[in-house]
Amino acid sequence: MPEHASLTHVDAQGRPAMVDVGDKAVTRREASAHCRVRFPAEVAARLRAEGLRTAKGAVVDAAIIAGTMAVKRTHELIPFCHPLPIEGCRIGIDWDDETALGIVCSVRTTHRTGVEMEALTGATVAALTIYDMCKALSHAIEIGPAALTGKRGGKRDVGAPA
Known part of the structure; x- marks a missing residue:
């Protein structure tokens, strides 16, 4: 961790605070995140055989829609976004x-701030949607890990290209 690293959502008195981005440069910002959903072997085999469809419908299509909606509403879910x-x-x-x-x-x-939280929110809400679509088949489905895989723009670039 860099020596100068500090928490950005805390004011001088140690209270929660939104970061003021007013003086930051407007630049292109990109981020990518990855999340996994692991199924018991028999459930995975069934999902493969049924083209990732369940009684609730098309699993992947529902997850893509939910993840996209979550990206657009991240600021409503994460207090200081x-x-x-x-x-x-x-x-x-x-x-x-x-x-x-x-x-x-x-x-x-x-914009003046990055989209890391949006990418993470989209990936994890898509994973939660897959769980919801498939939980009738098993509650032994596991979600995670979720991780930022890359970001571009702002002060520094991180990881693989977004």
């Missing part, structure tokens, strides 16, 4: 291995 004009959001969902779906959420804006 700024509302952002989302210019782009892509959610990809595919099998990472025999029993786990991988979700990648990539978000883009041109």
Whole structure:
């Protein structure tokens, strides 16, 4: 961790505070996050055989819609996130291995603050939606880990390209 690193959502008195981004430069900001949903082997096999459809409908389609909606509403869920004009959001969902779906959420804006929280929110809400769509098959479904895989724009770039 850099020596100068400090918490940004705390004021001089140690109280919670939203970061003032008014003096930051408006730049293109991108972020990507990944989350996994792991199924018991018999559930994964059934989902593969049924084309990722359950009695509730198309699992992947519902997850993409829910994740995209979550990206656009992140500021309503996370107290100190700024509302952002989302210019782009892509959610990809595919099998990472025999029993786990991988979700990648990539978000883009041109603004004074980044979209890391939006990418993480989109990936995790998509994962929660998959759980909801499949929980009738098993409650042994596992979500995670969720992680930021990359960000571009702002003070520093992190990880793989968004």
